[in-house]
Amino acid sequence: MGKEPVKILITGAAGQIGYALCPQVARGAMLGPDQPVILHLLDIEPAKQSLEGVKMELLDSAFPLVKGVLTTTDVEEACKGVSVAVMVGGFPRKAGMERKDVMSKNVSIYKAQASALEKHAAKGVKVVVVANPANTNALILSENAPSIPAENITALTRLDHNRALGTVADRLGVPVTEVKNVIIWGNHSSTQYPDVNHGTAGGSPIRKAVGDDSWLNGEFISTVQQRGAAIIKARGMSSAMSAASSACDHIYNWVNGTPADTWVSMGVISDGSYGAPKDVVYSFPVTCKDGQWTIKQGLSIDDFSAQKLKATGEELVDEKQLALQCLQE
The missing domain is CATH 3.90.110.10 (Lactate dehydrogenase/glycoside hydrolase, family 4, C-terminal)
Structure with a gap:
């Protein structure tokens, strides 16, 4: 019997990092060359069309390990049953923005995503935050998802x-x-x-x-x-x-x-x-x-x-x- 597919969430999946990440995950670089995956790809509404393009390319690549691709702009749907969550989406600092403005935007994003993961992710979900400020975004997520063990929420260094x-x-x-x-x-x-x-x-x-x-x-x-x-x-x-x-x-x-x-x-x-x-x-x-x-x-x-x-x-x-x-x- 083959292994059961693992559901992997990638937020900000239509962005630069998401676009580079999807094929690597699909080839087994994240979980191994014999582990099937189902990709849950989340992005914001303005990126919806681009997200569909990413899905098309994943299908066109015919990756043997990929057993399904879900694209959505709904964070609750995206988090359902995921065992791994790669949090790439975030609000980048723009010219003229104060540090507090950026933090405030990311607090809002990560508070909502924490709630969705807590409600819908698989028990024991492993989370890595990529979006900057990665360490503090991970802390915000942990503070707002108290049922997920703090050791399961990490930042990418x-x-x-x-x-x-x-x-x-x-x-x-x-x-x-x-x-x-x-x-x-x-x-x-x-x-x-x-x-x-x-x-x-x-x-x-x-x-x-x-x-x-x-x-x-x-x-x-x-x-x-x-x-x-x-x-x-x-x-x-x-x-x-x-x-x-x-x-x-x-x-x-x-x-x-x-x-x-x-x-x-x-x-x-x-x-x-x-x-x-x-x-x-x-x-x-x-x-x-x-x-x-x-x-x-x-x-x-x-x-x-x-x-x-x-x-x-x-x-x-x-x-x-x-x-x-x-x-x-």
């Missing part, structure tokens, strides 16, 4: 993790498979801290392999932090292919586990590990097994790193306060 792996690999001129165990700490923002202190390249410590601490403590960090802006400058559009690929990696490892002696970065509800503020969605190094993530403990944190962890944590506390203020208004 795997994109930053993969960027860090790729940047080190490119510097060394080695395949990215040779590099592992970098860490993204904190927020998916320019305060995030890409940390190589526990990572390896070809089995050697990254610091030893690179042999340039000034680069690792300076240009490397800023390159990863600012990569999204650099891509917008180069392409005229934000990251889509890499965001989609990273969302697949995030869910794939969460569901199927991380390789032995390897961790990945996920934005998860903080328990205060490594001095991070509690009850915000903070990126930690995690290992995954049997569909559960666990924060990797016992890693040494030097003074330089501790300052970076503190700064990004403070930003998340500020964002949380702003979000809660918007919720009350």
Whole structure:
């Protein structure tokens, strides 16, 4: 007997990231090459026609794993029976908008989507928030979906993790498979801290392999932090292919586990590990097994790193306060 199809929700499915994500999910990059899927694609009313175009292309591609495609502008319908939810839709910051204006828009969106997921999603639904501000959008969703375990609602920092792996690999001129165990700490923002202190390249410590601490403590960090802006400058559009690929990696490892002696970065509800503020969605190094993530403990944190962890944590506390203020208004 073949496996039962898994229903996967993709919000903002007609957008750039959604368009890049759908075929990757359909090919098995998210749940595996033998797991059939039913795609639930949600977008707003003005994108309805474009959404139908995405469905046409999915059908035309004849993906063997795709057992159905639902397109809708109704969030309640979209959430029915889904076991995985990839929250790509959100309100982007536009020229002249204040931070609070953007937060207020996203609070409204994520409050409604939280309610629909809580009512209609499958028990044990796994959620990853991609739309910025991803960590705080995930927190808003969690606050408004109390019956979904907080550990089941996560934010995408795997994109930053993969960027860090790729940047080190490119510097060394080695395949990215040779590099592992970098860490993204904190927020998916320019305060995030890409940390190589526990990572390896070809089995050697990254610091030893690179042999340039000034680069690792300076240009490397800023390159990863600012990569999204650099891509917008180069392409005229934000990251889509890499965001989609990273969302697949995030869910794939969460569901199927991380390789032995390897961790990945996920934005998860903080328990205060490594001095991070509690009850915000903070990126930690995690290992995954049997569909559960666990924060990797016992890693040494030097003074330089501790300052970076503190700064990004403070930003998340500020964002949380702003979000809660918007919720009350």
